[in-house]
Amino acid sequence: MxxxxxxxxxxxxxxxxRVKSKTxxxxxxxxxxxxxxxxxxxxxxxxxxxKVNAAICTxxxxxxxDIDKIINIGCACSLSPDVVIKNxxxxxxxxxxxxxxxxxxxxxxxxxGLNTVKIKTDKELSDKLSRCAxxxxxxxxxxxxxxxxxxxxSSELKNSLSSxxxxxxxxxxxxxxxxxxxxxxxxxxxxxxxxxxxxxxxAQIDYPTFKKIAADxxxxxxxxxxxxxxxxxxxx
Numbered sequence: 382m383x384x385x386x387x388x389x390x391x392x393x394x395x396x397x398x399r400v401k402s403k404t405x406x407x408x409x410x411x412x413x414x415x416x417x418x419x420x421x422x423x424x425x426x427x428x429x430x431x432k433v434n435a436a437i438c439t440x441x442x443x444x445x446x447d448i449d450k451i452i453n454i455g456c457a458c459s460l461s462p463d464v465v466i467k468n469x470x471x472x473x474x475x476x477x478x479x480x481x482x483x484x485x486x487x488x489x490x491x492x493x494g495l496n497t498v499k500i501k502t503d504k505e506l507s508d509k510l511s512r513c514a515x516x517x518x519x520x521x522x523x524x525x526x527x528x529x530x531x532x533x534x535s536s537e538l539k540n541s542l543s544s545x546x547x548x549x550x551x552x553x554x555x556x557x558x559x560x561x562x563x564x565x566x567x568x569x570x571x572x573x574x575x576x577x578x579x580x581x582x583x584a585q586i587d588y589p590t591f592k593k594i595a596a597d598x599x600x601x602x603x604x605x606x607x608x609x610x611x612x613x614x615x616x617x
Contacts, residue, residue, distance in 0.1 A: 382415070382422045383610070384442050384451040385603060388435065388554050391596045392455040393427045396603065400425060408441040415446065418604070419611040424448065428554060431530050432477065435554035439561035450506055450568045453559075454603050456588075456595040457526065457552035458533050458579030460543045465575065466591050469519045469598065470550040471511050472526040472571040474499040477556040478542050479529035489545055492560060498546070499525060500559040503568035510572050513605040519598060524549035526571050528556030534583040551579055574598040 577587030
């Protein structure tokens with residue numbers, strides 16, 4: 382079963398509406414909508430904003446459903462001059478930029494237990510998403526997505542994340558979803574559409590204007606991906 386997680390209603394409601402033979406269940410305060418999109422079995426959930434919400438949702442999804450891969454979709458900010466609003470970023474890896482135990486001698490962002498700073502996404506899954514995005518006519522970028530419990534809206538933080546982690550995109554959930562998936566050996570991918578520039582205009586101008594457009598782009602790509610999965614199933 383394909384698990385799909387978004388933080389906000391605007392990021393998942395269109396997918397939930399497409400689910401056929403629908404059943405719902407709630408665990409840890411999260412509603413999970415399961416059924417079929419294009420004859421592919423899916424489980425769609427709105428995790429809520431932030432890393433803890435994302436991790437709780439991911440673990441509950443893994444524990445309670447027969448999940449074999451997870452895709453995180455939604456909006457994000459640009460951390461690179463090459464990545465502009467309405468572009469798509471598909472992560473090669475994710476990090477959690479607000480983990481900082483550098484006084485103990487570990488590098489910034491070091492994840493205890495996984496013993497790494499960056500968590501690699503599943504290459505095959507990410508490559509498939511990239512092809513779907515390209516075929517949809519979207520401008521895509523591959524690179525590091527940085528997650529943390531802060532809405533990025535300052536040039537200082539934006540430049541720091543780019544410098545410290547080589548990140549091209551920033552948001553608040555993907556790193557935690559990747560963390561939970563890695564701990565459970567579940568393949569995962571993160572697909573984000575850019576809604577804002579991560580600078581001083583983000584919260585007041587860019588994000589309110591473009592979040593729905595960005596969410597629609599990521600939704601369209603995931604639907605195209607599901608169609609390719611259905612075509613693959615029909616071969617067997």
